[in-house]
Amino acid sequence: MVDDEKPMSLTRAERRRRSEASILGAARELLAERGFERTTIRGVAERAGVDPALVMQHFGTKDDLFAAAATWSVPIHGLLGAGREDLPHAAIEHVLDAFEDPELRGTAEAVLRSCLTHPAAGTIVREQVLGSAQAAVATTIGGPDAELRAALLNACTLGLSIARYLLAVPALADVDRADLERVLGPALQALVDPT
Amino acid sequence: MVDDEKPMSLTRAERRRRSEASILGAARELLAERGFERTTIRGVAERAGVDPALVMQHFGTKDDLFAAAATWSVPIHGLLGAGREDLPHAAIEHVLDAFEDPELRGTAEAVLRSCLTHPAAGTIVREQVLGSAQAAVATTIGGPDAELRAALLNACTLGLSIARYLLAVPALADVDRADLERVLGPALQALVDPT
DNA sequence: GCGTTCAGTCAACACGCGTAGAGTCAAACC
DNA sequence: GGTTTGACTCTACGCGTGTTGACTGAACGC
Structure with a gap:
């Protein structure tokens, strides 16, 4: 993201905005x-x-720079709109979208990469990323174990994200979305629907 | 692990061994x-x-100190000995044991805590921890998707470990083994047995 | 007992880090 | 067109780090 184009004679505010964006991107x-x-x-x-x-x-x-770079507005609309049958599909889409959209990926990786060693990043993941998704999923699941089931569903997708995108485990990094959904879907469905 | 007992007049080799153990523990x-x-x-x-x-x-x-402290011999006997029906149970036991045995927990947390930011730790998790478990699980699962299913099963238990023990997500940290196994078991079973 | 060995300590080095304040030069304004 | 503003750079400070080599004193071997 080295933005070498610094055309001369640009408005001051414009220059300011560009350098800020450049710094944030880097x-x-x-x-x-x-x-x-x-x-x-x-x-x-x-x-x-x-x-x-x-x-x-x-x-x-x-x-502060970290806080600015790691501001991650998780879009949980997809989760809230899903019924019991769509939930696994929606949850998988939710995480894959975050990591395969080049716009979002940087932020997602930045937060996740540091979440085990930087207290603020850990709090973001625990309370914002997992927390909001857990609340959304739990209401759809319902029943006595709703929170636990939702938390476990989140833990599984968190593990998938980490293994596939941050650790680059071969068997997961090289597989495409369709296979991932086909195989993981039924497992998440088992979390949503108590036997 | 501050081992203050340094009784005077101890054999040299003994002192040496004790201080090494003390350093490693710290x-x-x-x-x-x-x-x-x-x-x-x-x-x-x-x-x-x-x-x-x-x-x-x-x-x-x-x-080198990290390498010494993070040497983690994963005991996969439990996984190798399990059949298709026992696999989910064995896998969950496998990770809970590692984190609830005070002897193993330090090493497990040390490796996992740094695996996203320290290259050597990442390699250990990818190749030794997940790798050996994946191989063991895949042979039991069998079939065309065996590696993928095994990798996903591992990703789920990895996510559980991280969420429960490192991030301390409340809904997971406060729950006991039995509930965890009861709820997560069927989901992992769906990974082992293709529908 | 006495010289040797070696576990352990002390003081210091060189380096890279986050950060601060003075300086610079072009755009903005009247 | 001269003055002011503000985006940007230069230089340097203080600190904590990993690491080193000379030193100390007690256990060891004869």
């Missing part, structure tokens, strides 16, 4: 690749083609 | 709590009640 890339600790302000600045101090000027602090 | 604790990047040699030394230089003298390098 930050997301590096956070997605390496996680919070191994991502340095200097590295972000270099990839953005900018001075390190400018990064601070825009975002204040490394933690 | 390292595992900190790695499990904070991950590789946030764990410092000085922190390990302090928790072990020892000089930082001694840590280097024992293990050579921070990466």
